[in-house]
Amino acid sequence: MRNLRPATMSALLAAALFCFAASGPAMAADRTAALDELIKAAKAEGGTLIAHAIIEDVRARRAVVAAMNKMYGVDVKWEYVDFPNQNRFAARLMKEAKAGRQPSTDVFNGTQSTIPRLLKANMLAEVKNWRELHPSLPEDAIVPGGGAIPEHTRIGGFAYNTRLVPKDKVPQKLEDLLDPFWKGKLASTTYAAVWDRASVSEQGTFDAEKATRIRNLLSALVKKGHIVGLIGCGDENRIASGEFVGLAMMCSANNVWKGQAKGAPLEMAYIEETNNLSHSYMGLLKQAKYPNTAKLFMVFMQTPEGQALNRKWEVADTSYYPENTMYKIAKDLRDRGVAPPYISIPTYMKVKKDVEKWKSEYKKILVGQKK
Numbered sequence: 001m002r003n004l005r006p007a008t009m010s011a012l013l014a015a016a017l018f019c020f021a022a023s024g025p026a027m028a029a030d031r032t033a034a035l036d037e038l039i040k041a042a043k044a045e046g047g048t049l050i051a052h053a054i055i056e057d058v059r060a061r062r063a064v065v066a067a068m069n070k071m072y073g074v075d076v077k078w079e080y081v082d083f084p085n086q087n088r089f090a091a092r093l094m095k096e097a098k099a100g101r102q103p104s105t106d107v108f109n110g111t112q113s114t115i116p117r118l119l120k121a122n123m124l125a126e127v128k129n130w131r132e133l134h135p136s137l138p139e140d141a142i143v144p145g146g147g148a149i150p151e152h153t154r155i156g157g158f159a160y161n162t163r164l165v166p167k168d169k170v171p172q173k174l175e176d177l178l179d180p181f182w183k184g185k186l187a188s189t190t191y192a193a194v195w196d197r198a199s200v201s202e203q204g205t206f207d208a209e210k211a212t213r214i215r216n217l218l219s220a221l222v223k224k225g226h227i228v229g230l231i232g233c234g235d236e237n238r239i240a241s242g243e244f245v246g247l248a249m250m251c252s253a254n255n256v257w258k259g260q261a262k263g264a265p266l267e268m269a270y271i272e273e274t275n276n277l278s279h280s281y282m283g284l285l286k287q288a289k290y291p292n293t294a295k296l297f298m299v300f301m302q303t304p305e306g307q308a309l310n311r312k313w314e315v316a317d318t319s320y321y322p323e324n325t326m327y328k329i330a331k332d333l334r335d336r337g338v339a340p341p342y343i344s345i346p347t348y349m350k351v352k353k354d355v356e357k358w359k360s361e362y363k364k365i366l367v368g369q370k371k
Contacts (some may be wrong), residue, residue: 060313204350
């Protein structure tokens with residue numbers, strides 16, 4: 001089977017972290033007239049940033065604030081919004097908008113499933129000058145309407161405990177999860193992470209036959225007692241502890257990489273039948289309290305310095321810039337003839353009804369089990 005090579009990923013990740021450590025202090029970003037105007041406006045606002053679930057570690061946020069001060073001369077005061085469940089938070093933001101209240105965040109951290117909810121509710125700002133602010137940002141990275149741009153690229157897969165799973169039991173295809181070895185050992189998520197997008201093509205078509213196979217597989221995994229718990233994609237510690245031996249499926253490899261950086265016995269198996277690339281996005285709220293500081297932060301996160309800090313602290317970056325880990329991983333896949341479909345927001349929107357229909361079926365199967 002042609003799959004991602006864990007050794008390749010580890011090497012690329014180590015190289016990326018080394019490059020950051022060796023890079024020294026952040027250099028001044030390329031300045032444009034539009035960026036100078038934005039910096040001026042952010043200073044006038046007082047430099048307050050209200051951002052949801054981006055850069056979790058307080059030390060990392062201090063590093064970002066220091067780098068932005070060095071780069072732009074803006075003394076940013078960060079108000080971190082700790083609300084890990086983005087679906088619930090999106091619902092809360094929509095309730096706030098309906099009630100005419102100030103949104104709880106200026107920057108929302110979401111995916112191809114939650115960002116469209118805010119777009120449909122007309123809650124994201126219309127931004128037309130991202131490339132004037134940061135010319136290196138590719139046009140196709142900007143979500144139509146301009147209110148959201150990528151924060152990092154995600155590739156999902158099967159997360160497992162390397163101490164408890166023999167090498168010959170690491171799944172190579174979905175049917176391998178039916179092996180009796182997995183009985184009583186697996187968890188999944190209440191939101192059917194990765195499963196929901198597995199039947200989507202890069203061109204925006206949906207494979208209902210494949211979706212049916214996945215539904216039947218999930219049903220068998222639950223009925224046979226292989227999947228016996230529900231956790232979140234940020235609960236990789238519950239795999240590392242051995243509470244569950246594997247998670248089918250993990251939203252993004254960077255969750256596993258973060259655990260590995262702390263010495264956790266974690267690894268990912270990349271099963272081609274479910275592999276796909278997507279993004280975690282930063283969305284700018286239309287009624288943001290401090291919109292210019294929020295935009296400046298979003299621009300900073302696209303710079304080499306911003307991406308390096310994200311890589312250091314969140315083990316995450318985007319696939320758009322050649323110096324980035326995910327760019328190298330995507331290139332490695334292409335070079336080897338393994339190219340997981342990239343599920344952009346426009347692609348997702350083409351098949352949203354199909355995805356949501358089947359996701360609902362998957363969730364009923366998963367949530368119906370004993371938790």
